[in-house]
Amino acid sequence: MMKRDDEILGALCKSIIHGDVDGAVDAARQVIEHDVDVRKALSFACRDTMQVLGELFEQRKIFIPEVLLSSRAANAAIDFLHSYLSQNNNFHNEGTVVLGVTTGDFHDIGKNMVKMLLELGGFKVYDLGIDTPAEAFLEKAIEVDADIVGVSALMTTSMENMIDVVNLFLEKRDDVKVMVGGAPVTEEFARSIGADGYADDAVKTVQLSRELIKQRATILKGKKRKVSPYQRVMMTLRGEVPDMVPTAPPFQGYWALHHSGMTVGQSIAHPELAAKTQYREDRNSGFDAYECVWDWLAPVEAAGGHVRIEAKGNPVTIEPLLKRAEDIDSLEMPDLQSQERISSAIEAATLINELNDRSRFTYATLAMPFTLAAELRGTQNLLMDLFVNRPYAFKLLKYCTELTISFTSLLQEAGIEAYLFCDPVASGDLISTEVFEEFSLPFINDVFGHFNRSDDKTALHICGNISDRLDIFRGLNTDAVSIDSNVDLSFVRRMLGDRFTIIGNVSALETLYMSSPDKVRTEARRCIEDMGGKGLVLASGCDITVGTPVQNIRTLTLTPKEFM
Structure with missing residues (x-):
């Protein structure tokens, strides 16, 4: 059983890395047919995929076109699994989250996985996509009265742009919690820029989001009037x-x-x-x-x-x-x-x-x-x-x-x-x-x-x-x-x-x-x-x-x- 699960997960990772849409969807179908834990499979497969892609990108063995092809294959598999899970879960309102990939970054595999698991966990999620400026996060958060904003990055060259998002929310809406993640991001980096939370994989992001919702409720209950x-x-x-x-x-x-x-x-x-x-x-x-x-x-x-x-x-x-x-x-x-x-x-x-x-x-x-x-x-x-x-x-x-x-x-x-x-x-x-x-x-x-x-x-x-x-x-x-x-x-x-x-x-x-x-x-x-x-x-x-x-x-x- 364990060996078969590993083979299915390996096929999913390989298909995503090679940008093989049909192969990724077929591997996703195998996950369901062979009763592999879907949430665990997604977390394991996509986390490993992001790590490999990140290393290949940093080593200049792949470039933006290859990343985009991998993203397309990953999205196809995620959509397939999301459709299955949506039909087999009852939802309740845990909170509202705005997600996006930071400015200058075009990789959204991890963000899409987080979106799916948050929705399955009962959160209302608004997806801003890739290459998202700080102002767009703020505008959407205000529009939908978001509890949390999630910002992701794959490239070290773009992760610094997360600082702009954190600074903007500290100045304009410090009641909204900002969490960050992605292959090059670390807990130390997240703390240094003032982010409210960090998770190193998608499954942990769901639990982190629940904790941030509780923190926000406590702060709002006893919060003094915000001033400039x-x-x-x-x-x-x-x-x-x-x-x-x-x-x-x-x-x-x-x-x-x-x-x-x-x-x-x-x-x-x-x-x-x-x-x-x-x-x-x-x-x-x-x-x-x-x-x-x-x-x-x-x-x-x-x-x-x-x-x-x-x-x-x-x-x-x-x-x-x-x-x-x-x-x-x-x-x-x-x-x-x-x-x-x-x-x-x-x-x-x-x-x-x-x-x-x-x-x-x-x-x-x-x-x-x-x-x-x-x-x-x-x-x-x-x-x-x-x-x-x-x-x-x-x-x-x-x-x-x-x-x-x-x-x-x-x-x-x-x-x-x-x-x-x-x-x-x-x-x-x-x-x-x-x-x-x-x-x-x-x-x-x-x-x-x-x-x-x-x-x-x-x-x-x-x-x-x-x-x-x-x-x-x-x-x-x-x-x-x-x-x-x-x-x-x-x-x-x-x-x-x-x-x-x-x-x-x-x-x-x-x-x-x-x-x-x-x-x-x-x-x-x-x-x-x-x-x-x-x-x-x-x-x-x-x-x-x-x-x-x-x-x-x-x-x-x-x-x-x-x-x-």
């Missing part, structure tokens, strides 16, 4: 509790450029291309908020600083512009609008916001005066000036305050409505609390004072350990504080209460850049739990390191869904 990413961030900044914790990089600009293959120099020379690149990369990453201005040190070169533009990462100040403290006396305020990096940043930010259309929250990253002064004078020189050339140090800090506010004003005129100011040189790893209070804090307050008559949102980021100056932060007139990864968030909450929204603080280097998605998930969950699930924008503790795996970033942005 932009609304999610705004609600958090207002002290409200949205549907889930929002996410931000907070600094992703240079990572996104490098990930897309664009150099920093190219981004400055071609702001329109840079804007489209940032928009695409950040949407694919899944952030609720992201930088629309990332060239935060542009005023250094505008003031006359000696700067080298690297292919990747932040532009570097080669040497101090101000060799002596008294050189500040001859430093003039530049015409910022005539500076290429400034005008490029404004043009890119404007286009990003046009593309974004407030679907996500965007902000400009700028430098606070103390850090700008360190760039112009040199960090060591400035720190010495604080003690031996105090009048000149204060004069330089006032100059840098005016420079920062001038850049801010140009961005406000361009319609930018949120600002994240960075002051890494004011870190507790570099200066004492007393020095911070005397030389950094007054100018931070001056910058935030510029927004007193504005509805624009602001935030402050200081790198490193700032535990010793959190009590001073209580007096800041800002909406949010970004915390580096070496500060415990539960301590931050105890010190600051609900005074600010907190941004942070998964380790950018040790976790996001160097570790696994599981480590990212663990640390992200810790951040959310330490903050009690509110008053937090989940983010990296500092710049996302150039070269950070996109899978780790996707894990960061998807973790808040686990707390919904």
